Amino acid sequence: MNLETILATVVADAVKTIYSLEIAAEQIQLQKTKKEFEGELTVVIFPFVKASRKSPEQTGQEIGEYLQKNNQLISSFNVIRGFLNLSISKSYWLETLNTIHTSKQFGITTPTADAELMMIEYSSPNTNKPLHLGHVRNNLLGHSIAEIQKANGWKVIKTNIVNDRGIHICKSMLAWKLFGNGETPESSGLKGDHLVGKYYVIFDKAFKAEIKEMIENGLSEEEAKKSAPLILAAQQMLLDWENNDPEVRHLWETMNAWVYAGFDVTYKQMGVDFDKIYYESETYLEGKTEVERGVDMGIFNQRTDGSVWADLTADGLDEKLLLRADGTSVYMTQDIGTAKLRYVDYPINKMVYVVGNEQNYHFQVLSILLDKLGFEWGKSLVHFSYGMVELPEGKMKSREGTVVDADDLMDEMIESARETSQELGKLDNCTAEEIERIVRMVGLGALKYFILKVDPRKSMTFNPKESIDFNGNTGPFIQYTHARIKSVLRKALEQGIDFTNLSDTQLTISDKENYLIQLITEFPGVVRLSGEEFSPALIANYIYDLVKEYNQFYHDFTILKEENQNLKQFRLVLSETTASIIKTGMLLLGIEVPERM
């Protein structure tokens, strides 16, 4: 039982005994004591004053006296206004630290054999352009959430649905066919995904030029958009693709292979991975079958032009297209097929989609459609809806060339990490390989932390002109603290100091040290909450708080030069435990921490 539960129970007893007020332990308001007051935990007294019929101060005093008498954990208390501040005995903290220090995997719940299965879909790229900053947020969130859920005892399958087919893919294929002159990644030296993305942009430009010309020749914009030769050719290509035209299929396979080779590099650099990859080209037929079944069931309707629609007006939504008039499938069709196949492939207890909030409507509809189709899990899908990454000028737009490319961004971060460490001369006596490893860790750490420390539900701003910081509330700051602790621990080992265990739990320690232990004890709760809330930001902010406190301790106290051997040992144990939590926590964010930097 943890400290707060114990205290809440005692407070409930106190209130019942003194004022005959029945209140469940969970209802007791217990919070961390503000720093400016004496004590570690605070009971809010206001809810009891009605029953006590006394002033908040007096009520607090009475409850405090009861607690001190009936629980030996409480060494002293004070009452300020309606707040009862409790001081917990130092030996409790020291013993707790000792337990944590000697336990493996503190805060982590390893999944058991019969644990429930959570499937988490993230990344989900289109194969017509390279990944940009928006995808980076998606990938980092998806990966981190998967790690966090594992640490909360879930079995997790990380999955990726690759949007490898569709009209957008045909656009880059068509442009390459028309204007590519046989260009390949090898011939151009371009990374495969970037090469294909180039032709997607070329298509768009040529398409716009056609429209402009047609408008000049008297057509309305709407007519021009529908009848421009390029768009008609792309639509024909999609039809040919669905009809298994060998030439189109061959081109498609070739260009997608280029893209996958490029994505592999990006994913590897980013440090994300998947247990199972689905491709839309392999699931969309299942979707079509389901839609047709829906038509037979009478829940979807086919119009005279052949297109198929779901009428969701009864659910307060609109009509939704499921199959085009030419019979080709759309995004929704594919998602229906993919969802069904996943439940066939795995015994899923919870399905989570990590997809931006611009698709809230899509997932609302998907859930309803699956439910209508008779899948009992349809309504239980979780759309983990995160906010967009915006530039100071607003949304990123690929056509206006304002997207921040994922590969470029990661490279830039690593380079500035290299520059900083050269300036500081910190890695002068490391091997080239070590430098490379550390510089990559730090550069990516800065990027990942920058993105993950923000509440995922909120949109966030990224200013490309101001490079991501390495000081203050940043990944490198945390990594640096870890490296600094490790350095001290290495020296302690060299000196043969034993800090495997605390030999004295009756030591007198400072408030700062005491508070650090208290923070350490909060880690499991933070891991649990971040899992429940799907928020890596909670872990990021917690680690930052811990590290900030530790740095103050590190500055104000000496460790290795402390003359009291037991105190020195305590500080080493405290430091090692802190380092271990930093490492575990950062790993839940997908961020590695170096031994030196």
Next chain:
RNA sequence: GGUCUGGUAGCUCAGCUGGAUAGAGCAACGCCCUUCUAAGGCGAAGGUCAAGGGUUCGAAUCCCUUCCGGAUCACCA
């Protein structure tokens, strides 16, 4: 227009299941390396928590109204 969502320091963000004097970082200013890594620490400065009303012993937090932003409502994905 309908629906959803957001507005906290110059900037980027915490705090939001109601609790004490609203916190960090960056930027700008001033200090601290003969001492375990200064990517660090300390100090000072910076606020009408968009505005107004309501509920409450207590509101940045809950409710209503207004203002301002964003997303979405495609035979795009």
